[in-house]
Amino acid sequence: MIRYALFCKACEGEFEAWFASSAAFDSQKEKRQVRCAVCNSSRVEKQIMAPAVKTTKAKEAPADPEKLMQAFAEKARQHVADNFDYVGGAFAEEARSMHYGEQAHRPIWGETTAEEREALQEEGVPAAPLPAAFTPPVPKPKGPVN
Numbered sequence: 001m002i003r004y005a006l007f008c009k010a011c012e013g014e015f016e017a018w019f020a021s022s023a024a025f026d027s028q029k030e031k032r033q034v035r036c037a038v039c040n041s042s043r044v045e046k047q048i049m050a051p052a053v054k055t056t057k058a059k060e061a062p063a064d065p066e067k068l069m070q071a072f073a074e075k076a077r078q079h080v081a082d083n084f085d086y087v088g089g090a091f092a093e094e095a096r097s098m099h100y101g102e103q104a105h106r107p108i109w110g111e112t113t114a115e116e117r118e119a120l121q122e123e124g125v126p127a128a129p130l131p132a133a134f135t136p137p138v139p140k141p142k143g144p145v146n
């Protein structure tokens with residue numbers, strides 16, 4: 001007697017069956033007497049008895065640096081959108097007021113004019129221009145609350 005692990009091409013089921021010999025299997029297979037235990041299809045094949053080694057996935061192609069950069073920028077943008085308060089044109093004012101301890105520090109983003117940016121820099125207010133790719137869409141003004 002010989003035991004085969006069988007594989008059904010019809011339903012992809014796997015099962016085992018005993019045969020008198022490998023010749024017996026071949027002859028029964030020939031006569032389509034070897035049937036799937038699950039769906040009764042005769043499209044049954046012997047499973048190749050490979051050693052139980054996990055197949056390693058084909059190595060992924062190296063990531064496209066441009067796509068990586070885009071994904072990074074998208075994360076950064078999301079981070080800004082989620083964690084920074086949008087203060088619009090009041091950015092310079094807000095940043096300065098935090099710098100001088102008039103209000104608690106919190107992450108903000110918004111717009112400045114070139115002059116404002118220069119002034120902030122001269123005063124040593126920590127502020128950096130956001131690269132365009134990191135700039136989230138300006139939040140829509142909240143409608144009147146009912």
Ligand SMILES: [Zn+2]
Pocket residue numbers: 008009010011012013036037038039040041
């Ligand atoms: Zn089947």
